[in-house]
Amino acid sequence: xxxxxxxxxxxxxxxxxxxxxxxxxxxxxxxxxxxxxxxxxxxxxxxxxxxxxxxxxxxxxxxxxxxxxxxxxxxxxxxxxxxxxxxxxxxxxxxxxxxxxxxxxxxxxxxxxxxxxxxxxxxxxxxxxxxxxxxxxxxxxxxxxxxxxxxxxxxxxxxxxxxxxxxxxxxxxxxxxxxxxxxxxxxxxxxxxxxxxxxxxxxxxxxxxxxxxxxxxxxxxxxxxxxxxxxxxxxxxxxxxxxxxxxxxxxxxxxxxxxxxxxxxxxxxxxxxxxxxxxxxxxxxxxxxxxxxxxxxxxxxxxxxxxxxxxxxxxxxxxxxxxxxxxxxxxxxxxxxxxxxxxxxxxxxxxxxxxxxxxxxxxxxxxxxxxxxxxxxxxxxxx
Amino acid sequence: xxxxxxxxxxxxxxxxxxxxxxxxxxxxxxxxxxxxxxxxxxxxxxxxxxxxxxxxxxxxxxxxxxxxxxxxxxxxxxxxxxxxxxxxxxxxxxxxxxxxxxxxxxxxxxxxxxxxxxxxxxxxxxxxxxxxxxxxxxxxxxxxxxxxxxxxxxxxxxxxxxxxxxxxxxxxxxxxxxxxxxxxxxxxxxxxxxxxxxxxxxxxxxxxxxxxxxxxxxxxxxxxxxxxxxxxxxxxxxxxxxxxxxxxxxxxxxxxxxxxxxxxxxxxxxxxxxxxxxxxxxxxxxxxxxxxxxxxxxxxxxxxxxxxxxxxxxxxxxxxxxxxxxxxxxxxxxxxxxxxxxxxxxxxxxxxxxxxxxxxxxxxxxxxxxxxxxxxxxxxxxxx
Numbered sequence: 001x002x003x004x005x006x007x008x009x010x011x012x013x014x015x016x017x018x019x020x021x022x023x024x025x026x027x028x029x030x031x032x033x034x035x036x037x038x039x040x041x042x043x044x045x046x047x048x049x050x051x052x053x054x055x056x057x058x059x060x061x062x063x064x065x066x067x068x069x070x071x072x073x074x075x076x077x078x079x080x081x082x083x084x085x086x087x088x089x090x091x092x093x094x095x096x097x098x099x100x101x102x103x104x105x106x107x108x109x110x111x112x113x114x115x116x117x118x119x120x121x122x123x124x125x126x127x128x129x130x131x132x133x134x135x136x137x138x139x140x141x142x143x144x145x146x147x148x149x150x151x152x153x154x155x156x157x158x159x160x161x162x163x164x165x166x167x168x169x170x171x172x173x174x175x176x177x178x179x180x181x182x183x184x185x186x187x188x189x190x191x192x193x194x195x196x197x198x199x200x201x202x203x204x205x206x207x208x209x210x211x212x213x214x215x216x217x218x219x220x221x222x223x224x225x226x227x228x229x230x231x232x233x234x235x236x237x238x239x240x241x242x243x244x245x246x247x248x249x250x251x252x253x254x255x256x257x258x259x260x261x262x263x264x265x266x267x268x269x270x271x272x273x274x275x276x277x278x279x280x281x282x283x284x285x286x287x288x289x290x291x292x293x294x295x296x297x298x299x300x301x302x303x304x305x306x307x308x309x310x311x312x313x314x315x316x317x318x319x320x321x322x323x324x325x326x327x328x329x330x331x332x333x334x335x336x337x338x339x340x341x342x343x344x345x346x347x348x349x350x351x352x353x354x355x356x357x358x359x360x361x362x363x364x365x366x367x368x369x370x371x372x373x374x375x376x377x378x379x380x381x382x383x
Numbered sequence: 384x385x386x387x388x389x390x391x392x393x394x395x396x397x398x399x400x401x402x403x404x405x406x407x408x409x410x411x412x413x414x415x416x417x418x419x420x421x422x423x424x425x426x427x428x429x430x431x432x433x434x435x436x437x438x439x440x441x442x443x444x445x446x447x448x449x450x451x452x453x454x455x456x457x458x459x460x461x462x463x464x465x466x467x468x469x470x471x472x473x474x475x476x477x478x479x480x481x482x483x484x485x486x487x488x489x490x491x492x493x494x495x496x497x498x499x500x501x502x503x504x505x506x507x508x509x510x511x512x513x514x515x516x517x518x519x520x521x522x523x524x525x526x527x528x529x530x531x532x533x534x535x536x537x538x539x540x541x542x543x544x545x546x547x548x549x550x551x552x553x554x555x556x557x558x559x560x561x562x563x564x565x566x567x568x569x570x571x572x573x574x575x576x577x578x579x580x581x582x583x584x585x586x587x588x589x590x591x592x593x594x595x596x597x598x599x600x601x602x603x604x605x606x607x608x609x610x611x612x613x614x615x616x617x618x619x620x621x622x623x624x625x626x627x628x629x630x631x632x633x634x635x636x637x638x639x640x641x642x643x644x645x646x647x648x649x650x651x652x653x654x655x656x657x658x659x660x661x662x663x664x665x666x667x668x669x670x671x672x673x674x675x676x677x678x679x680x681x682x683x684x685x686x687x688x689x690x691x692x693x694x695x696x697x698x699x700x701x702x703x704x705x706x707x708x709x710x711x712x713x714x715x716x717x718x719x720x721x722x723x724x725x726x727x728x729x730x731x732x733x734x735x736x737x738x739x740x741x742x743x744x745x746x747x748x749x750x751x752x753x754x755x756x757x758x759x760x761x762x763x764x765x766x767x
Contacts, residue, residue: 125745
């Protein structure tokens with residue numbers, strides 16, 4: 001075989017060698033520069049700093065944390081949990097709000113549909129960072145704790161955040177939760193059994209009454225069995241701040257609110273497009289078959305709309321998670337903020353940024369994997 | 384003898400139907416209200432609730448923003464006296480905008496020379512306008528871009544033609560936002576086309592994997608982390624002594640970041656093109672570059688112009704993130720303006736004005752993109 005430039009195989013091979021070689025050369029050049037710079041600045045690389053005492057004060061954390069004792073590793077772990085706390089709650093709330101707005105855009109009520117459209121346009125045309133700063137400003141400008149806006153003694157709104165009443169934790173509750181979990185598992189199992197029996201005999205055994213009994217009845221019985229323990233934990237002003245009850249800090253509230261309102265506008269457009277993508281003939285045909293409105297929505301329209309909705313919805317979830325990194329601008333201590341503090345204190349810039357990127361890549365890939373699984377689950381089963 | 388029918392039975396049947404007035408299509412505002420706001424009990428309830436909320440909100444906002452607003456404050460012995468804004472019952476203090484708009488728009492740029500960034504802003508807007516006009520979609524447009532960019536550079540830096548030299552550290556405000564977005568997208572776009580083509584190449588697996596790696600890596604991390612990389616790690620990557628300034632580093636980060644997202648949009652266009660187009664070009668014996676440049680890209684890019692404009696819009700908004708690494712863009716100069724102790728407490732007004740500026744740009748882009756989409760859909764429907 002002769003080597004000739006007109007042979008596509010040879011040509012492709014040469015091109016690939018040239019391009020990959022150039023990329024590798026650039027990478028090598030940058031890495032060697034970095035090595036030299038690190039050496040001349042006497043910075044040691046490696047992740048040993050994770051075991052050192054952090055000394056970063058952290059405002060809110062899901063884990064016990066003491067800046068005098070705990071390490072950078074723990075501080076970063078708290079950052080990851082704080083990021084997840086915003087992302088998970090934000091995704092749920094944004095999906096709910098977005099769906100409502102998206103359906104409102106299709107409403108026959110002129111006022112409602114135009115209001116929803118204006119909301120979408122307004123939210124999408126203003127940078128999310130500006131929105132976050134604005135919400136944070138509003139929450140900070142609320143009256144002080146002594147003049148807090150309140151609903152009875154249930155909810156207090158002040159510049160220290162939102163405080164609200166919560167049912168106090170009782171020792172028996174862990175068993176109630178366990179019962180709820182067991183009920184959930186049993187419901188799913190019964191649902192499968194019912195489906196199989198329907199396939200075999202054509203008659204579907206009752207699912208909803210059994211599910212209700214399992215999901216509500218079993219935990220309730222356990223709760224009553226423990227003597228129905230119940231108490232409320234009210235927030236009360238002691239000194240300069242509230243004690244007791246649940247609380248949402250201004251930073252968390254502003255970040256969550258900003259992200260939810262912003263992302264909901266995008267989700268609304270996705271939901272609207274998804275519903276509009278189902279041809280009208282589909283719901284007409286379903287009605288002609290005698291299905292009632294709820295069944296048309298549940299069995300015909302929604303499954304088809306979801307196929308259109310899920311892929312772009314995934315990327316909105318990813319966007320919300322990535323935008324949660326803007327927390328650093330309003331002082332909520334997420335992974336970016338804590339990693340940034342860490343790299344400023346220790347000088348371990350490469351490691352710090354590598355950790356940020358790794359965390360987000362992991363979260364992004366997990367969400368993608370889950371949504372891909374879900375998408376495959378609802379996809380059209382073609383013959 | 385049975386009676387003989389005098390005329391055919393159908394005519395009798397027709398006569399027996401009572402006369403009806405022709406159906407009227409309801410017209411007029413009342414009918415419109417009935418059809419669109421009060422067509423059912425639920426709809427009426429929602430309408431009444433919404434009207435109440437909107438009217439209350441509008442009255443409250445107008446009261447704050449117009450009726451009770453303070454438009455200017457008297458000059459005090461040591462500068463403007465803001466006591467008027469701080470009275471009980473005072474609404475928005477627009478005087479802060481009158482006092483600070485130069486700082487918000489142009490940052491710390493030499494005060495006497497601020498007409499130069501103002502012209503730069505107008506030039507950029509003119510450039511967008513010309514580029515949006517389909518009559519000018521030809522290769523000469525690239526020359527217009529190059530020319531405008533050079534004029535902008537001369538105006539910003541100065542130092543020639545009798546203009547005072549203004550170092551880059553003093554630039555700020557809206558021109559920085561527009562420059563980051565314009566240069567960033569203008570340079571990210573060619574990169575995106577190359578990467579998208581690379582990702583689609585079937586017989587060069589190494590190149591394909593390189594492109595996939597770049598796109599997925601960038602899209603998996605937030606923009607902030609790339610900006611941190613630019614501000615913290617870039618100096619480490621460069622040989623000792625070479626230290627590009629912060630704005631340039633942010634610009635490079637922006638290009639690399641936007642490139643990955645734009646590449647995905649372009650790839651969508653490449654995939655949407657029917658395979659027959661590729662095969663026909665091959666059958667004509669065109670080389671890869673001729674096929675790509677003459678057949679594939681002109682059609683594929685045209686398909687993705689509306690989503691491209693949407694992506695441009697989202698990157699225009701994302702330029703505001705440079706605030707976090709301390710670059711003096713529009714949002715940062717707004718924050719600096721509200722930090723003045725004399726004007727403390729009027730941040731809402733400043734945020735509203737800045738939000739309006741972003742909104743105007745993005746709203747124009749999204750309107751334009753939707754218009755194009757409609758036009759293309761129309762053209763396609765006609766072509767069938």
